[in-house]
Amino acid sequence: MMHPKPSHKRAKKTAKQRGAISTKVRRQLKERSDGICERCRSRVAVHAAHIVRRWKLTETTVDDLLHLCLECHIWADGTEAGRKYLKDKENHVK
Numbered sequence: 001m002m003h004p005k006p007s008h009k010r011a012k013k014t015a016k017q018r019g020a021i022s023t024k025v026r027r028q029l030k031e032r033s034d035g036i037c038e039r040c041r042s043r044v045a046v047h048a049a050h051i052v053r054r055w056k057l058t059e060t061t062v063d064d065l066l067h068l069c070l071e072c073h074i075w076a077d078g079t080e081a082g083r084k085y086l087k088d089k090e091n092h093v094k
Helices: 023-033 070-078 078-094
Strands: 049-052 067-068
Touching: 023 049, 023 067, 049 070, 067 070, 070 078
Parallel strands: none
Antiparallel strands: 049 067
């Protein structure tokens, strides 16, 4: 038997909503990095990468992010060494 969808609003934001990056936070990130990748320091930063996993956040702040170039973001999310790098950065934020 199908139950109707509840009419009340969700009490807690989803991980996607908590991980959303506001215009203000993006501006702060760009100011902090001067638009240069915060890992390799040699390429233009085009990605805001979460250091802290979205599901752990209540709201994303500039301290929860790194400004990375495409290559460094792929490395950070896609390799064991990259994930360790992000974890180390997360431990420095706490």
